[in-house]
Amino acid sequence: MSNQKNTNQSIKRKSVKQPPDSYMSKQDNEALRKIQEFAAMSPEEKIVELQKQLKEERARAAGAESELSRLKELRHNDNLHNNANIENLKMQLKSLETELEAAYARIKELEDG
DSSP, X not given: OHHHHHXXXXXXXXXXXXXXXXXXXXXXXXHHHHHHHHHTSOHHHHHHHHHHHHHHHHHHHHHHHHHHHHHHHHHHHHHHHHHHHHHXXXXXXXXHHHHHHHHHHHHHHHHHO
């Protein structure tokens, strides 16, 4: 009886068939479709397609270079701003130290005098 039950289960499993590409993701299916379409093209069509892809990749690269340049400029400006702030704070500190020295000198003068 258990043999018959196992046979029935294996028959059920065999009767439920999945499409062969069901184990692939949508991205994998799309990539496979593009590869198959490319393989079916004539040599002239392949050249045109590759030139189109090259143009798109160049545009992407130009956009990426532009974005990188923009980010570098922002970073450079931030560094300049931070350096200016540091210099300003140093000058303020020097001024306060000078005032403090003058105040100590005046205190000493008053105490001695």
